[in-house]
Amino acid sequence: MLEIGTGTGYNTALLCAGLGDQHVSSIDIDYTEAARQRLASLGYRPVLRTGDGIEGIPDRAPFDRIMATVAVSHIPRAWLDQLVDDGLILADVKLNPAAGNLVLVRKRGEVAEGRFDAGQAWFMDMRHPDQPEPPRASPTSEAPTCTTTSLPAVAWEQPVPWFLACLTNGTPVDVGYRLDDDYQPVAARLTAGDGSWAEIDTAETEPRAVAQAGPTRLWDAVEHAYRRWRDWGEPGWDRFGLTVTAYGEHTVWLDEPGQVVATFAR
Numbered sequence: 001m002l003e004i005g006t007g008t009g010y011n012t013a014l015l016c017a018g019l020g021d022q023h024v025s026s027i028d029i030d031y032t033e034a035a036r037q038r039l040a041s042l043g044y045r046p047v048l049r050t051g052d053g054i055e056g057i058p059d060r061a062p063f064d065r066i067m068a069t070v071a072v073s074h075i076p077r078a079w080l081d082q083l084v085d086d087g088l089i090l091a092d093v094k095l096n097p098a099a100g101n102l103v104l105v106r107k108r109g110e111v112a113e114g115r116f117d118a119g120q121a122w123f124m125d126m127r128h129p130d131q132p133e134p135p136r137a138s139p140t141s142e143a144p145t146c147t148t149t150s151l152p153a154v155a156w157e158q159p160v161p162w163f164l165a166c167l168t169n170g171t172p173v174d175v176g177y178r179l180d181d182d183y184q185p186v187a188a189r190l191t192a193g194d195g196s197w198a199e200i201d202t203a204e205t206e207p208r209a210v211a212q213a214g215p216t217r218l219w220d221a222v223e224h225a226y227r228r229w230r231d232w233g234e235p236g237w238d239r240f241g242l243t244v245t246a247y248g249e250h251t252v253w254l255d256e257p258g259q260v261v262a263t264f265a266r
């Protein structure tokens with residue numbers, strides 16, 4: 001079993017108790033010595049490594065199970081390579097803040113496939129200190145398009161339609177608020193890596209004012225996602241699944257793998 005994100009070692013201890021420490025490996029990008037000492041004090045000596053978990057631990061592979069207690073934007077190729085056939089990966093796949101959930105995929109040949117969890121879980125994002133941050137454009141100063149909406153202004157508080165919207169954006173999106181002089185939120189704000197932005201009035205009264213600018217119409221993507229989601233009967237996470245190929249193609253589907261919602265490649 002491989003755990004990604006050792007942290008305190010608490011979850012590693014649970015894995016050691018359940019499986020036996022000789023069957024547990026764990027990796028964290030940060031210092032793992034404190035976890036090692038804590039685990040040793042309980043009599044557990046799993047393999048602990050310090051490094052980027054996106055690479056797995058090749059010299060300990062193959063693994064029957066890989067569990068990530070840190071959020072990833074995709075299922076890394078190395079994890080598929082290091083998993084036995086019929087093995088399972090449990091990971092929090094998150095495209096943007098709040099846009100994703102735990103998914104459990106089973107490997108069969110070159111493909112891993114499975115469903116999102118019915119509940120909602122969020123881990124902190126995976127960090128890659130050795131990789132430069134992708135460049136982000138400043139918010140565009142072009143004049144915005146102004147419309148209105150009857151949807152909730154804080155789009156990221158509705159995780160399923162927000163996930164569907166982020167699937168179509170193709171650019172990283174940050175979320176936040178515009179504050180007034182008393183530091184009270186007056187608008188929910190989406191900003192994208194390509195300079196696009198959208199602001200949605202947080203007033204209680206409908207319809208709410210929307211302003212958006214830039215090459216990616218961020219609010220249009222949210223409206224489109226809601227229309228699809230409502231047409232499908234507002235499905236919860238457990239009706240969605242994910243198929244991942246060894247070539248990095250990720251397909252999100254509804255109910256069964258043939259009913260494709262969107263694909264993305266990493």
Ligand SMILES: C[S@@+](CC[C@H](N)C(=O)[O-])C[C@H]1O[C@@H](n2cnc3c(N)ncnc32)[C@H](O)[C@@H]1O
Pocket residue numbers: 004005006007008009010011012027028029030051052053054069070123124125126127128
């Ligand atoms: C939510 S904590 C994990 C909690 C842990 N399983 C426990 O029981 O305490 C997420 C962990 O992922 C680690 N992390 C972040 N980026 C990582 C990466 N690229 N590779 C491995 N670990 C990473 C963080 O340092 C942090 O310790």
